[in-house]
Amino acid sequence: GDSVTQMEGPVTLSEEAFLTINCTYTATGYPSLFWYVQYPGEGLQLLLKATKADDKGSNKGFEATYRKETTSFHLEKGSVQVSDSAVYFCALSVFSSGSARQLTFGSGTQLTVLP
Amino acid sequence: NAGVTQTPKFRVLKTGQSMTLLCAQDMNHEYMYWYRQDPGMGLRLIHYSVGEGTTAKGEVPDGYNVSRLKKQNFLLGLESAAPSQTSVYFCASSYGLWQTDTQYFGPGTRLTVL
Numbered sequence: 001g002d003s004v005t006q007m008e009g010p011v012t013l014s015e016e017a018f019l020t021i022n023c024t025y026t027a028t029g030y031p032s033l034f035w036y037v038q039y040p041g042e043g044l045q046l047l048l049k050a051t052k053a054d055d056k057g058s059n060k061g062f063e064a065t066y067r068k069e070t071t072s073f074h075l076e077k078g079s080v081q082v083s084d085s086a087v088y089f090c091a092l093s094v095f096s097s098g099s100a101r102q103l104t105f106g107s108g109t110q111l112t113v114l115p
Numbered sequence: 116n117a118g119v120t121q122t123p124k125f126r127v128l129k130t131g132q133s134m135t136l137l138c139a140q141d142m143n144h145e146y147m148y149w150y151r152q153d154p155g156m157g158l159r160l161i162h163y164s165v166g167e168g169t170t171a172k173g174e175v176p177d178g179y180n181v182s183r184l185k186k187q188n189f190l191l192g193l194e195s196a197a198p199s200q201t202s203v204y205f206c207a208s209s210y211g212l213w214q215t216d217t218q219y220f221g222p223g224t225r226l227t228v229l
Contacts, residue, residue: 004157036220043119043205043220044158089157102173103218105157 002027006090006106013080013113021075021109023064023090031092033057033066033073034103038087047075047088080113087111117141119221121206127227128196136191136224138206146209147189148173148218149181151202158205164189196228 007022036044048057053068090106150158160173164183
């Protein structure tokens with residue numbers, strides 16, 4: 001079945017540090033890939049997405065490139081801020097005929113950014 | 116435009132009690148979903164709906180029932196709560212079925228079953 005593996009956290013960085021959160025996947029078919037972010041006490045919000053190989057999703061300074069050859073979708077940011085402290089989820093979606101599109105999530109990575 | 120809202124935000128139940136979680140969306144989305152979030156496991160799909168009057172099972176449906184009597188509402192019921200159902204429950208909705216469509220999530224309901 002489909003699955004998503006994220007680097008385990010928690011991750012603690014100083015402000016302005018470089019961030020990488022690794023994500024790899026296995027999927028039947030050709031998935032779309034997503035990063036969701038969950039701020040404390042809130043629901044998940046879509047951060048970025050990519051729908052085909054070599055696509056780069058970007059938003060709020062975060063980037064991730066869909067790498068089909070390595071089945072990866074690593075999240076990066078050049079300079080993190082305290083406000084980026086949250087839990088980050090990698091997810092994939094593969095459409096199955098006759099059923100709703102289902103998201104498969106990784107286990108989440110807690111990021112804490114210290115001032 | 117409130118997006119996706121969930122009621123209640125917190126609830127404590129005793130084993131065997133029943134309750135209903137309400138999800139409402141004002142985006143005119145056809146598709147709605149219920150997930151549970153457990154530590155270290157990401158989110159898992161419980162049930163979903165592809166339109167008013169329809170429901171279907173997700174990955175972990177046992178012990179839950181759902182109803183979609185109105186397009187904007189999706190109810191999740193626990194008939195006889197068990198401690199294994201202690202979790203954070205998220206509702207989501209999306210416009211379409213295409214795999215590129217974004218799912219919009221509510222703020223969650225934290226349920227504890229004693």
